[in-house]
Amino acid sequence: MELESLYRPHGVEERWQxxxxxxxxxxxDADDPRPTYVIAVPPPNVTGALHMGHALNxxxxxxxxxxxRMQGYNTLWQPGYDHAGIxxxxxxxxxxxxxxxxxxxxxxxxxVERVWEWLHEYGGIxxxxxxxxxxxxxxxxxxxxxxDGYVRAVMRFFVHLYERGWLYRDNRIINWCSDCRTxxxxxxxxxxxxxDALTYARYPLMxxxxxxTIATVRPATILADVAIAVNPDDERYTHxxxxxxxxxxxxxxxxxxxxxxxxxxxxxxALKVTPGHDPIDFEIGRDHNLPELxxxxxxxxxxxxxxxxxxxxxxxxxxxxxxxWLRDHDQxxxxxxxxxxxxxxxxxxxxxQPLVSLQWWCDMKEMAxxxxxxxxxxxxxxxxxxxxxxxxxxxxxxxxxxVSRQLWWGxxxxxxxxxxxxxxxxxxxxxxxxxxxxxTLTRDEDVLDTWFSSALWPFATLGWPDDTxxxxxxxxxxxxxxxxxxxxxxxxxxxxAGLELMRDIPFRDVIIHSxxxxxxxxxxxxxxxxxxxxxDLIDEHGADATRYGLLRMSxxxxxxxxxxxxxxxRRLANKLWNASRLLLMGGEADVELRQSSLEERWILARIDAxxxxxxxxxxxxxxxxxxxxxxxxxxxDFCDWYLESIKPRLSEPDVRATAFAxxxxxxxxxxxxxxxxxxxxxxxxxxxxxxxxxxxxxxSTGEFAxxxxxxxxxxxxxxxxxxxxxxxxxxxxAKRIFEAVVRPTENGQGDVExxxxxxxxxxxxxxxxxxxxxxxxxxxPDVVExxxxxxAQFRAELDALGN
RNA sequence: GGGCGCGUAGCUCAGCGGGAGAGCACUCGCUUCACACGCGAGGGGUCGCUGGUUCGAUCCCAGCCGCGCCCACCA
Numbered sequence: 038m039e040l041e042s043l044y045r046p047h048g049v050e051e052r053w054q055x056x057x058x059x060x061x062x063x064x065x066d067a068d069d070p071r072p073t074y075v076i077a078v079p080p081p082n083v084t085g086a087l088h089m090g091h092a093l094n095x096x097x098x099x100x101x102x103x104x105x106r107m108q109g110y111n112t113l114w115q116p117g118y119d120h121a122g123i124x125x126x127x128x129x130x131x132x133x134x135x136x137x138x139x140x141x142x143x144x145x146x147x148x149v150e151r152v153w154e155w156l157h158e159y160g161g162i163x164x165x166x167x168x169x170x171x172x173x174x175x176x177x178x179x180x181x182x183x184x185d186g187y188v189r190a191v192m193r194f195f196v197h198l199y200e201r202g203w204l205y206r207d208n209r210i211i212n213w214c215s216d217c218r219t220x221x222x223x224x225x226x227x228x229x230x231x232x233d234a235l236t237y238a239r240y241p242l243m244x245x246x247x248x249x250t251i252a253t254v255r256p257a258t259i260l261a262d263v264a265i266a267v268n269p270d271d272e273r274y275t276h277x278x279x280x281x282x283x284x285x286x287x288x289x290x291x292x293x294x295x296x297x298x299x300x301x302x303x304x305x306x307a308l309k310v311t312p313g314h315d316p317i318d319f320e321i322g323r324d325h326n327l328p329e330l331x332x333x334x335x336x337x338x339x340x341x342x343x344x345x346x347x348x349x350x351x352x353x354x355x356x357x358x359x360x361x362w363l364r365d366h367d368q369x370x371x372x373x374x375x376x377x378x379x380x381x382x383x384x385x386x387x388x389x390q391p392l393v394s395l396q397w398w399c400d401m402k403e404m405a406x407x408x409x410x411x412x413x414x415x416x417x418x419x420x421x422x423x424x425x426x427x428x429x430x431x432x433x434x435x436x437x438x439x440v441s442r443q444l445w446w447g448x449x450x451x452x453x454x455x456x457x458x459x460x461x462x463x464x465x466x467x468x469x470x471x472x473x474x475x476x477t478l479t480r481d482e483d484v485l486d487t488w489f490s491s492a493l494w495p496f497a498t499l500g501w502p503d504d505t506x507x508x509x510x511x512x513x514x515x516x517x518x519x520x521x522x523x524x525x526x527x528x529x530x531x532x533x534a535g536l537e538l539m540r541d542i543p544f545r546d547v548i549i550h551s552x553x554x555x556x557x558x559x560x561x562x563x564x565x566x567x568x569x570x571x572x573d574l575i576d577e578h579g580a581d582a583t584r585y586g587l588l589r590m591s592x593x594x595x596x597x598x599x600x601x602x603x604x605x606x607r608r609l610a611n612k613l614w615n616a617s618r619l620l621l622m623g624g625e626a627d628v629e630l631r632q633s634s635l636e637e638r639w640i641l642a643r644i645d646a647x648x649x650x651x652x653x654x655x656x657x658x659x660x661x662x663x664x665x666x667x668x669x670x671x672x673x674d675f676c677d678w679y680l681e682s683i684k685p686r687l688s689e690p691d692v693r694a695t696a697f698a699x700x701x702x703x704x705x706x707x708x709x710x711x712x713x714x715x716x717x718x719x720x721x722x723x724x725x726x727x728x729x730x731x732x733x734x735x736x737s738t739g740e741f742a743x744x745x746x747x748x749x750x751x752x753x754x755x756x757x758x759x760x761x762x763x764x765x766x767x768x769x770x771a772k773r774i775f776e777a778v779v780r781p782t783e784n785g786q787g788d789v790e791x792x793x794x795x796x797x798x799x800x801x802x803x804x805x806x807x808x809x810x811x812x813x814x815x816x817x818p819d820v821v822e823x824x825x826x827x828x829a830q831f832r833a834e835l836d837a838l839g840n
Numbered sequence: 841g842g843g844c845g846c847g848u849a850g851c852u853c854a855g856c857g858g859g860a861g862a863g864c865a866c867u868c869g870c871u872u873c874a875c876a877c878g879c880g881a882g883g884g885g886u887c888g889c890u891g892g893u894u895c896g897a898u899c900c901c902a903g904c905c906g907c908g909c910c911c912a913c914c915a
Contacts, residue, residue, distance in 0.1 A: 042874070609877095
């Protein structure tokens with residue numbers, strides 16, 4: 038068979054992707070009695086496309102899945118999508134806007150239909166892109182957080198929490214995004230530094246004895262002021278506590294109160310209290326029974342009980358009007374520029390408006406406790422371990438979760454109200470009010486936070502709330518791999534939900550992988566246009582090279598994208614291809630260990646040792662070292678040493694048979710990271726009975742392990758001699774290896790002197806250390822002994838050079 | 841404001857108490873019959889700075905100087 042000298046991944050990769058899937062090799066079966074290995078893919082947004090994070094994470098998960106599949110586990114990699122409430126609704130709303138209409142014109146029912154249509158046409162492309170990466174998900178099991186079964190799971194979860202008494206409805210201050218037109222959770226708020234003006238305004242005292250000055254960045258909210266607060270220990274103001282002041286513009290009389298939350302060092306030390314539009318003020322207001330006035334509406338415009346000229350203004354316009362009023366009434370002390378962090382909506386980038394609003398909340402305290410216990414006892418482990426503490430810190434100070442969203446796309450709350458004000462929580466639509474029998478029920482308009490349903494992913498995808506064979510077989514899973522920013526939003530909540538509903542952790546290990554930054558060190562982003570599309574990488578270098586490169590550059594911390602790593606992967610695939618060609622061109626042969634010459638025993642021992650190291654790397658989720666190790670094994674050990682040494686004897690069938698056996702082992706080790714090129718080569722090897730993807734992993738042989746160390750010492754020595762160009766005499770089997778490596782340098786001489794100098798320096802350093810009594814006395818005995826041995830070896834080497 | 845992490849060869853990163861490493865890039869030599877996406881040989885680093893602990897510090901501790909991330913109610 039004619040094989041090109043340049044490995045071309047295109048065509049080859051697609052062919053194997055189709056074959057593997059068509060032959061059902063990705064499939065997991067609940068009836069398969071072997072031990073299970075389960076990963077549920079973090080469900081990507083149904084509207085999204087594959088980005089670098091997905092590609093890295095896909096490479097990580099697939100490497101683990103393929104390893105375990107070969108190791109004989111009943112392996113399930115669960116695929117699927119998240120309905121991504123806000124993003125998806127925003128995408129469809131944008132399209133409607135372009136068509137000159139809106140969701141309000143369509144109405145809720147038509148709008149939701151429209152979203153489904155949009156998704157059928159444009160959504161759900163990522164699973165195809167995962168296939169292109171070679172990811173061996175069990176695609177037939179694809180789930181969606183809005184499919185019928187999943188909706189049932191979400192309803193059950195909500196009702197469960199309601200019956201537990203953890204869900205409640207309350208008027209509290211929330212983060213309102215006037216662009217998305219919904220509340221968002223604290224975790225979805227991003228703080229960005231903003232240049233604002235700090236306005237100092239004088240509030241006259243009711244008793245006419247002067248005024249008190251406050252500082253604010255939001256003058257418009259003065260209209261909603263209901264008090265002035267000072268720190269009880271602030272002597273400048275103690276005499277004012279209990280008195281009254283007059284709010285500018287609206288001329289409202291408000292009390293001056295004392296509260297420890299006021300920082301005397303900020304501004305003037307006096308705080309205007311606006312419970313309707315500020316989170317701290319809200320807390321202060323609740324504690325002092327203050328009214329919660331609203332002057333900014335859900336559309337971001339001025340509203341409520343305010344002077345008519347303010348009605349409908351934007352906040353900025355109202356700010357200016359208030360400042361002008363202050364100026365006109367000589368109550369503006371000063372304005373100064375002020376830079377501070379302001380919350381913005383993570384998705385739309387809009388400045389968050391803190392608003393008081395009636396929302397559903399979930400108290401998380403009781404659910405957090407078992408999750409804390411699971412992490413503290415190590416039943417769930419984050420990798421790298423520093424993330425255990427990050428998760429614990431958050432769980433230990435967990436706050437109520439605002440679970441309702443004012444959207445139409447999502448899981449509508451299973452809550453109905455009757456005219457008498459009774460609340461019915463039910464998985465299915467009730468016929469009548471359970472308390473008063475009223476039949477005119479109205480369902481709560483809100484939908485649930487997207488992450489509410491994501492929390493159920495590890496078991497809702499397996500059929501929960503039904504007791505299915507899949508659920509019994511594949512829960513709990515083993516690993517979950519994700520990006521750092523998802524630890525609280527998703528990981529913590531899956532652990533809590535799993536422990537609450539399934540009474541067991543959803544997985545044992547959580548991998549927090551690198552964020553791959555752009556080459557300039559900033560985050561890849563659409564607006565910066567510094568992103569790299571993984572599909573372009575696959576098109577250019579192949580999926581194997583892309584997978585290898587991403588794993589090679591990954592780390593426990595953020596890394597800059599390295600095109601070199603991808604190229605390294607491409608070279609590795611090519612090298613492997615050509616090494617295989619060398620053997621295949623030698624003609625037919627069996628695949629069998631026939632010979633046991635020294636170099637053959639050596640490569641088999643190297644492969645076995647690398648297998649053990651690779652298993653350790655992967656068990657520690659250290660993919661970068663795993664990749665590096667495989668590169669070294671292929672290039673240095675297999676090609677440069679082993680193949681070079683047997684080349685002259687390749688015409689012997691026994692030599693080829695043994696070489697095929699070694700190659701076979703090498704391919705197995707590489708397959709989890711570079712599945713396509715290895716499967717392709719495998720298919721060309723003689724007598725293939727099975728696909729590589731399901732071929733059994735290498736057993737630990739321990740073969741020739743004892744010889745390995747001695748041989749490697751010999752190699753090292755050989756390298757030194759080669760460097761110095763000196764021929765040496767060896768006997769027996771070792772001679773062949775030595776002859777392979779100990780060639781005279783070009784002029785037959787080499788720089789013996791340089792090597793002597795190097796050794797002399799080492800000897801001097803070592804002697805000095807051993808002469809140091811404190812070293813010999815204080816250092817660990819094995820360290821001292823090691824140093825003695827090194828010294829002996831240096832001396833021996835110097836002798837061998839013939840000084 | 842609190843916490844975490846990072847500053848090691850030109851670049852991207854390993855190493856984290858006892859001889860400074862890898863890949864790429866660079867220099868030199870090889871159209872050797874698997875691969876020039878190759879082979880061989882090299883050059884290149886006061887391991888951010890300053891102190892401390894130690895027989896010994898790139899590695900541990902403290903303080904600075906840079907860079908990044910997370911959390912947080914300073915209006």
